[in-house]
Amino acid sequence: MKLISILMMVLLGSVVQAKPDVLLQSTTSWDGGAIEYPQGQAEITTVKLRFEANDEVPFHCHPVPTFGYVVEGTLKVETKEGKTTILKKGDPAVEVMRTVHKGTPIDGPVEIIVFYAGAEGVPNTVFPDKDPEHQHCNP
Incomplete structure (x- = not known):
C-alpha cells in the first residue's frame, strides 16, 4: 500500500499541466464594433477558408x-466605408459584425x-445583394 502511495505521488508530481496562451480576448470586433449573440438555439460552426493570391473575396x-x-x-x-486591417500568419481576429466588408x-x-458563434436558422455569411431589406447587413 505504501508503495502505491509513493508511486501515485511520483506520477502526480510529474504530470505536465498545460498553460493556456490566450490568443484573443475581446468585447469588440477589430473596428471597435459591438458583438451581439443571435437569439435561438446556439450553433457553432468552424470552417477552413483558403484564398489564392489573386482572389478577392466579395463584399x-x-x-x-x-x-x-x-x-x-x-x-x-x-x-465598405474604407476601414482596413491587415491580418498575417498567427493573427487572431474578431470579425466585424453586420458590417459589409471584403478580404484581399x-x-x-x-x-x-x-x-x-451563431444560431440555428441564422446564416453565418450574407452577401448584401441577397439582403435588400438589411435584415442581416447594415446599409
Missing part, C-alpha cells in the same frame, strides 16, 4: 459573432480557420 457581412485565426499568408480586410490576399495564398 459580405456576418450577422453572428465571427472569429478567425490566420494559418498562412497575409490578408487585407476592408469595410496580399503576396500569396491565405488560409484562415473561422469560428461562427
Whole structure:
C-alpha cells in the first residue's frame, strides 16, 4: 500500500499541466464594433477558408459573432466605408459584425480557420445583394 502511495505521488508530481496562451480576448470586433449573440438555439460552426493570391473575396457581412485565426499568408480586410486591417500568419481576429466588408490576399495564398458563434436558422455569411431589406447587413 505504501508503495502505491509513493508511486501515485511520483506520477502526480510529474504530470505536465498545460498553460493556456490566450490568443484573443475581446468585447469588440477589430473596428471597435459591438458583438451581439443571435437569439435561438446556439450553433457553432468552424470552417477552413483558403484564398489564392489573386482572389478577392466579395463584399459580405456576418450577422453572428465571427472569429478567425490566420494559418498562412497575409490578408487585407476592408469595410465598405474604407476601414482596413491587415491580418498575417498567427493573427487572431474578431470579425466585424453586420458590417459589409471584403478580404484581399496580399503576396500569396491565405488560409484562415473561422469560428461562427451563431444560431440555428441564422446564416453565418450574407452577401448584401441577397439582403435588400438589411435584415442581416447594415446599409
